[in-house]
Structures are given as structure tokens and as C-alpha cells.
Amino acid sequence: DDQMIGTNLKSMVECPENWHIVGADVDSQEQWIAAMLGDCCVRKAGCKSDNSDLHSVxxxxVGISRDKAK
Structure with missing residues (x-):
């Protein structure tokens, strides 16, 4: 969708000669980054089966379902 902010940003990024840009398609990247900056133990040790994973927490x-939190 060309109307989304940042959709054309990737094509504008350049790197110095002999360097490479590496990309990744990361699910839940915002929550992963927030977990790493905040309480990283939730992200590292959390488990969906006992509701201790980041989405469940x-x-x-906030009082919503896990699916909505995802």
C-alpha cells in the first residue's frame, strides 16, 4: 500500500562501498524491541503454554485476549 508511511523508505537507504544492507522479516518486531529495551526476561523466558509469553502478559x-494483543 503506497499510502502507508515508510513504504518507499527501503529503496532510499544506501550504505557505504563494501558494506551490505541486511534485512529481516520479523513477526512482532515492535514488541520484540520493546521487550529487549524493557523487561527482556519476559521475552526470553516466556512460554505460551503457561501464559507467560509477551503476548499473554x-x-x-490491559484486559484483552491474547489474540488481540498479538
């Missing part, structure tokens, strides 16, 4: 804190 956030859902419980």
Missing part, C-alpha cells in the same frame, strides 16, 4: 495487563 500484555493481554492480561
Amino acid at each position: 500484555i493481554a492480561k495487563e
Whole structure:
């Protein structure tokens, strides 16, 4: 969608000679970054089966379902 902010940004990024740009398609990247900057133990040790994963913790804190938190 060309109307989304940043959709053309990738094509504008350049790097110095002999350097390479590496990309990744990361699910939940915003939450992953927030977890790494905040309470990284939730991200590292959390488990979906016992509701201690990041999505479950956030859902419980704000009173919504895990699916909505995703």
C-alpha cells in the first residue's frame, strides 16, 4: 500500500562501498524491541503454554485476549 508511511523508505537507504544492507522479516518486531529495551526476561523466558509469553502478559495487563494483543 503506497499510502502507508515508510513504504518507499527501503529503496532510499544506501550504505557505504563494501558494506551490505541486511534485512529481516520479523513477526512482532515492535514488541520484540520493546521487550529487549524493557523487561527482556519476559521475552526470553516466556512460554505460551503457561501464559507467560509477551503476548499473554500484555493481554492480561490491559484486559484483552491474547489474540488481540498479538
